[in-house]
Structure formats: C-alpha cells, structure tokens
Amino acid sequence: MSTADAGEIEAWLRLTACAGATPAAVRTLLGGLGPPEQIFAAPARELARLVGPDLARALRAPVSPAFVERFEAIVAWAQASDQHFVALGDPDYPSSLLETPDPPLVLYIWGEPRRLVAPLLGILLSRQATGEGLRNASEFARALALRKIELMWEETTLRSFPTLALAAGARALAVAGSGSPLPAFGAGANRARATLVSEHAPGAGPERVRPRRANRLFAGLCRAILVVQGARHSEIFETARAAGQWGRDIFAVPGSIHSPLSKAGHQLIKDGAKLVESSVDIFSELAGFARGE
Numbered sequence: 262m263s264t265a266d267a268g269e270i271e272a273w274l275r276l277t278a279c280a281g282a283t284p285a286a287v288r289t290l291l292g293g294l295g296p297p298e299q300i301f302a303a304p305a306r307e308l309a310r311l312v313g314p315d316l317a318r319a320l321r322a323p324v325s326p327a328f329v330e331r332f333e334a335i336v337a338w339a340q341a342s343d344q345h346f347v348a349l350g351d352p353d354y355p356s357s358l359l360e361t362p363d364p365p366l367v368l369y370i371w372g373e374p375r376r377l378v379a380p381l382l383g384i385l386l387s388r389q390a391t392g393e394g395l396r397n398a399s400e401f402a403r404a405l406a407l408r409k410i411e412l413m414w415e416e417t418t419l420r421s422f423p424t425l426a427l428a429a430g431a432r433a434l435a436v437a438g439s440g441s442p443l444p445a446f447g448a449g450a451n452r453a454r455a456t457l458v459s460e461h462a463p464g465a466g467p468e469r470v471r472p473r474r475a476n477r478l479f480a481g482l483c484r485a486i487l488v489v490q491g492a493r494h495s496e497i498f499e500t501a502r503a504a505g506q507w508g509r510d511i512f513a514v515p516g517s518i519h520s521p522l523s524k525a526g527h528q529l530i531k532d533g534a535k536l537v538e539s540s541v542d543i544f545s546e547l548a549g550f551a552r553g554e
Contacts, residue, residue, distance in 0.1 A: 263339035263346040264353070270339065271332050272297035273348045277366050278328060281316045284363040296350065331462070338463045345370040353378065361481040361507050365460045372456025376411060376434055380550045382543075383413040383483035383504070385497045387490045387522050388421045394490035394522065397514055398425055401487060404540035410550045413483050415475070416457065436482065437461075438475040458482070473499075480504035485547060487537070488513045491525035498525040505534070510546055512537045 263270070276282060276290075276297045293311045294300045300308070301320065308317035324332075339346040347353045348367045353374040358364040370377070382405060386398045402412060402425060416437040419425060437459040460474055476496050480486070480503040488511070491497030505511045511534035516523030530536050537543055 263344075264351065265339070265346050265348060267336050268298060269296070269348070270336055270346055272301055273346075273367050274332055274335065275301060275320075275324065275328070279316070279319050281319050286312045286316055287366065291349070334464070335462055343372055344463075345374050347374055355482055357381075357484060358478075358481045361477070363477075364481065365478065368458055368460065369463060370456065370458045372434075374456075376456045377458060377482060379411045380484040380547075381411050381413040381434070381482055382485045382487060382547065382550065383479055383500075384418075385415065385486060385488045385491060385500060386418050386422070386425075387492065387495065387497060388417055389522065390422070390490050391520070391522065393516075395422060395425075398422075398489045401489065401514075401540055401543075405543070408540075408544060408550075410547060413479065415479060433457075436475050436479040476500040477503060480507065480509070483509060484550070485510040485512065485543075487543065488526045488529060488534070490514070490516065490522040492521050493524035493528055495525055498528065501525065501529055501534070502532075505529075505532070511535070512543055512546075514538075 265273070276287060282290075289311050290300050290308075291297075294303050294307070305317050305321055308320055312320075335346065338344055345353065346367065347370055349364065353370075354368070355377045357380075384398060384402060386394060390398070405412060412434060414425065414433065414435040416435045419433055419435050433455040435455070435457050437457045438461075458478070460478060473496075476499060480500050483504060486501045486504045486509055488497060488501050491501075501511055501513075511529055513526035513529045513534045513536060515526060515530065515536055515538075518527075526534075535542065535546065
C-alpha cells in the first residue's frame with residue numbers, strides 16, 4: 262500500500278502528465294517550490310518566473326475528465342497491500358536512482374519496495390540465450406543468492422525463462438517495461454515472491470519507446486551488472502554501457518568468438534568490464550552487497 266495520500270498522488274500525476282514539463286523544468290520547480298502540491302498551489306507569476314509563461318499556463322490549466330479517471334484508477338490500485346506508488350523524495354525511493362541523470366519522478370511497484378533499496382546486482386541475458394547461456398545464468402544466480410546478494414532481472418528475461426526466478430532463492434526482482442507485468446508470473450506463491458518495478462502506470466501496455474526507459478531504470482537501480490549473453494547491437498549492451506557510465510561495476514562472461522551472443526560481453530571487456538569465469542570472480546568486488554550488510 263502506498264504511503265502517499267490521494268492529494269499527493271494527484272499532484273505527482275499532474276506534474277508528470279503536464280505538456281512541456283521537461284526533466285530540467287521539473288527539477289527547477291521542485292528545487293524552487295518544493296513538492297508538487299506546493300507547485301500547483303503557487304501563484305502563476307511565481308511559476309512563470311521559474312519556468313516561463315507557457316509552462317506556467319499549462320500547470321494552471323484544469324485537469325481533463327480522462328485525467329480524473331486515470332488518477333482515480335491509480336489511487337484505487339495503490340490501496341492494495343502489495344502495490345505501491347513511490348515518488349521522488351519518498352523514503353522507499355531507491356537512492357541509487359538519484360545518482361543518474363533524469364531519475365523517474367514516480368515508480369509503480371508490485372511487491373516489496375524495500376528490496377529496491379538494497380545494493381542490487383543486475384543479470385542480463387538475451388531472450389535468444391543458448392543452453393550454455395541459461396546454465397551460466399542459473400549457476401551464477403544460485404551462487405550469488407547463496408551469498409545473499411540481491412539480484413535484479415529484466416521482466417522480459419523472466420517471461421522467457423521463468424525458471425531463472427527460482428535460481429535466485431525463489432525470489433524474482435525485475436524491471437517491467439509496461440504497467441501490466443504480473444500476469445507473466447502466475448498466481449499464488451510465485452506471484453507473492455515477485456517484486457517488480459515500472460515507470461509506467463498500472464494497465465499501461467508496452468510501447469516501442471518504452472524499452473529504452475526500462476533499460477535506463479534497470480541500469481540506474483543496479484550497483485553492478487553481469488552480462489551473461491547478448492549481441493553487440495542490443496538493449497543488453499546499451500543497458501550495461503549506461504550503467505558503466507554511471508559508475509556501476511560491470512562484469513561479463515566470455516563466450517565463443519563465433520557466437521553473436523558473445524559480442525556484447527567481449528566488447529564490454531575490451532571497454533574495461535571485468536571478465537568472469539565463476540562467481541568467485543565477482544564476490545571480491547561486491548563487499549557490502551549481501552542483504553543485511
């Protein structure tokens with residue numbers, strides 16, 4: 262259940278939905294006026310001083326019936342005990358995202374928000390993974406989970422290879438590329454073990470523009486990335502490269518020089534990622550990652 266009340270949720274949604282509210286403009290407003298409730302309560306002249314008259318007028322415009330319907334649906338969604346609306350500045354907002362450019366204003370979380378606060382190691386595996394890639398991912402996941410290292414997956418990986426969720430201590434923590442992630446994880450005990458996070462409101466379907474945002478969210482949440490298999494020109498490579506640019510530790514499993522799915526890892530190793538052949542190569546680099554430390 263979300264800790265934000267209906268008024269806070271409405272203000273955050275209005276801010277994210279406002280046409281022309283670029284990340285830079287939003288940061289200016291939050292820095293100058295405080296939380297969104299105070300932004301919408303500010304005089305028009307104060308808004309115009311900070312972000313110009315056009316955006317000030319857009320912020321002062323009345324909400325549409327469609328917005329009201331969407332807002333009411335999200336408030337109702339956030340009443341469930343395992344569903345959470347988490348906004349920038351909330352105690353459950355992952356601090357790792359604050360180290361990235363343009364952190365999401367709001368997150369929608371199914372499961373346990375506090376799992377996202379722990380240091381996370383992301384595992385990236387192509388949806389076209391070979392049998393060897395699946396075995397490697399499972400073995401690394403089991404070994405890391407035994408060391409109580411919290412693992413992050415991409416939702417598409419768990420959709421394609423649901424048994425990988427069980428390899429990590431029967432807990433699935435993943436970034437979703439839509440607002441309807443849970444059906445892929447079944448029901449009952451399996452769903453109860455899953456924690457998923459998305460920038461997209463409940464019910465929002467996947468769109469072509471969304472994978473890049475989901476990849477950036479994944480890279481921002483993780484303190485380290487392990488690339489098991491991926492093509493050179495792929496979302497996996499772009500995600501790992503973004504994480505590296507933000508100071509995350511990057512690990513890569515080498516593979517056959519003849520396999521296209523080895524190319525992302527090999528290029529990352531050339532760029533400075535650590536080559537790993539077993540989980541032992543990772544443990545020494547991850548001091549403080551274990552849950553509870």
